[in-house]
Amino acid sequence: MTTQTRPDRAIAPASPARPIASWGLGDGQAIPWEYAPAPEARDLVKLKDRYGLFIGGREVAASDGAYFTSVDPATELPLAEVARGTAADMDRAVRAARGAFRRRWGRLPGKERAKYLYRIARILQERSREFAVLESMDSGKPIKESRDVDVPLAAAHFWYYAGWADKLEYAFPGRVARPLGVAGQVIPWNFPLLMLAWKIAPALAAGNTVVLKPASTTPLSALLFADVCRQANLPAGVVNIVPGPGEVGMSLVRHPDVDKVAFTGSTEIGRKIAAGVAGTDKALTLELGGKAANIVFEDAPLDQAIEGIVNGIYFNQGEVCCAGSRLLVQESIADPLIDRLKDRLATIRVGDPLDKNTDVGAINSRAQLEKITELVASGQAEGAEMYQPACNLPERGYFFRPTLFTNVAQSHRIAREEIFGPVLSVLTFRTPEEAVEKANNTPYGLSAGVWTEKGSRILAMVKRMKAGVVWANTFNRFDPTSPFGGYKESGYGREGGRHGLISYVRLEDR
Ligand code: NDP
8 A cells, every 4th residue: 555645744644543544636636535445254163261381292281270360461351261281280281292202203204294394384374364364363463464474374384394203314414313301381472373383394294292381471473373283193292282371381391391482572481491591401592582684775766675674563462572673864955864764654454353454463462562651661762863643542452553663773772682672772973884783783683674776785794794694685485494583691402494394303323
């Protein structure tokens, strides 16, 4: 959607949640128009009142019988009750995983494991609408993202790793790849199903069994995945899913019978997890926070760059570890680029995640909304200039306007801290050297973007930037064949691609 309306002259919104658009008549007049609501059907999902833990192939209650409520962040209404796992439940799950590893999965030939993974991939595709709707209800992300990105990519990871299951000798030529045993996996709330797939698919392909703890605000797609495991006749205990609070995640990390720990989430909790496995022989991968620089040179294709900037920071409400949250723009084009960016922001549609036209949905939780609000207030207090497009937000739910800060100094908190929200900080540079210096001036090192028409400049920049992924003339693109991971405080280890298998195998000489 495009509009001629400049945000500072924007007409008042017609409906509470929508920016208004208009068709120019060519004579200075305009006909305002509005998208009709296009809600996806919620009844594609048969929500149960209560969900148990998934241990040993069965749905079971928590050891103390406790439940917690999963809430729809767009309405603040409860969706379902979920069994709240305990340390005793984690122990039960690890024992189930160990038993399945010893008796069955660890001995199964790769081509047999592959069949299960293919089956899971196919079922995810068959049930993709159901998964997409549930994911949007539980996490707040727009349906067009869960439908077009999260769920297809989750299935693609199972397809991809199914392909490796019987080819490990080619993945690691001259070596014998043995599974590690039981993998303990703790995942966040920003891509609940996709992070599950990133973790479970390579683990199973390599012959490990898993215990997974989903985030407390988004347990439902993992519990629906438990249903997929049953449907695929996956042997009992190969996948176990135990929702519960952070300390229950720590009991999984510290469990003596866990061989490998994989975590995605905040750097703060990542540090605790690293301390939790220190002194043991557990394998560990950490995928943590980021503060990515998206660098736009004066020769960049501006229209594409604007879309890349928008996708880089407003995709998934900015709740993305590799979000392009720092825009570094070459000084000579800063003014026109920022003007065009503001115009583009005015067309972003914030609102009901289940509406197919929504670009920015609900923030995942009240706590996250408060964190974003506090950091944005700090940006204003420290002297940066804030711009938000003229759009009202729904009365209920956790929503935040797409936000742009100019006059940002590198010392400002909004330029240093991971906001994990739809907030972009714009800085400028004059030379490539200055761009590299500013891009690397962060304790994180997860991702970056470069926009220029010169291939040689892309290569020169990529070499000098300390980031696990550097996108060139695009941003936030993912593929199961491509490794992903960070440097510095963004963690260590890689997920995706052949690299993603390495952390789930022990390599022995032939
Ligand atoms: P956390 O890092 O706390 O949560 C990630 C996962 O770790 C969740 O499953 C969480 O469980 C679990 N967890 C929490 N505490 C512990 C613990 N002591 N031991 C083991 N597992 C634990 O992220 P938050 O949800 O608190 O988000 C805070 C900030 O972290 C965000 O604002 C954002 O900046 C960053 N973040 C980064 C992510 C990334 O992908 N890099 C993803 C999510 C957040 P539970 O949900 O029950 O607390």
